[in-house]
Amino acid sequence: MPFPDELGQVVVVEYRPEWPTEFEQLAGRLRQSLAGLAVAVDHVGSTSVPGLPAKDCVDVQVRMDSIDEVRDIPLLAAIGFRCRPEPWNRMEVSAGHHCRKLVFAPPIGARRCNVHLRESTGPNARFALLFRDYLRADETARRSWGAFKQRLALSVPDLSDYGQIKAPATEVLMEGAERWAAATGWQPRDV
Incomplete structure (x- = not known):
């Protein structure tokens, strides 16, 4: 759930070419704050897919x-990030496994991010990378997913x-992603 300073309404916008640069700025702050504890910092989700x-x-x-x-919570709190308290922001099911996670909101007034x-x-880390890479690779899936999200919003x-x-629509999308991964030999990479 959003914190009081965050917008509660969903607005889906066209892809913005500045998103990768904004990710790099966030990633740099996180790498510095986590002082070598991060195995990798990935741009995931829809803003990581050009054209989506x-x-x-x-x-x-x-x-x-x-x-x-x-x-982990104090390390990110020290630079203003706020741990989201809801149970679904601490545990998620991916590939039938319960996976631990923590989700943080940005500092008040900072660029919107999660x-x-x-x-x-964890299978949930793989899921995020597969979602991104599949939609980057498959133009039809990317266009369809974008149109669906725009209509839904x-x-x-x-x-x-x-x-x-x-x-549930994401689960259907990911069935196609898994078929694509098997057909192409896709494996997660540190990119």
Whole structure:
């Protein structure tokens, strides 16, 4: 759920070429704050896919060897990031496995983003990378997914409702992504 200073309505905009640069700025701050604890810092989510309409909120995945709330929350809080308290921002199911994670909101007044800390070998980290790489590679899937999100945001602008409707559609999208991964021999990379 958004913090009070964050917008609650979903607006999907056309792809913006500045998103990769904004990710790099965020990634640099996170690498510095996590002082070598991050295995990799990835630009994930829709803003990481050139040509894909998205909410203007950069998603960052920080892959860690392990997640330690006692260590990780204060490290990011020291630079203003706020740990999202909801249970779904601490655990997610991916490939049938319960996976630990932590999700952080940006400092108040900073560029909108979500920072996802995930264990580097977890299926949820793989999921985020596969989502990105599949949509980068498959133009038809990218166009269809973008059009779906635009229509959904127009008819269901409430963030919670939008997310509940998008979740099962994402599972359908990812079935295609898994077929693509098997056909191409895709493996996650540190990019």
